[in-house]
Amino acid sequence: MATTQLTILQKNGLFSFLGLIKAQELKLDDVFETDPRPTIAVVKLDPREGQPMLKQFETGREALSKYEDAISTSIERGWDIVYRGIPLHG
Secondary structure: OOOEEEEEEEEOOEEEEEEEEEEEEOOEOOOEOOOOEEEEEEEEEOOOOOOOEEEEEOOHHHHHHHHHHHHHHHHHOOOEEEEEEOOOOO
């Protein structure tokens, strides 16, 4: 599985974004942390909501399941998938 997966959805002229990300979490306190923790999360950006939502998970399997559930729920609610895959560059 790629490090990042994204899904762009469209409904009634609105675009929404769902992302599955695997990254290193760094704590930027007074002292730079030299031991980054791996993290996996689902990110949602819906223009009707004020802020993006990020939910971290203990396992990749759990995160992937929630990501797939969010996509399925969006489709059931009338959203169309515009793009689904790895981020494009360029």
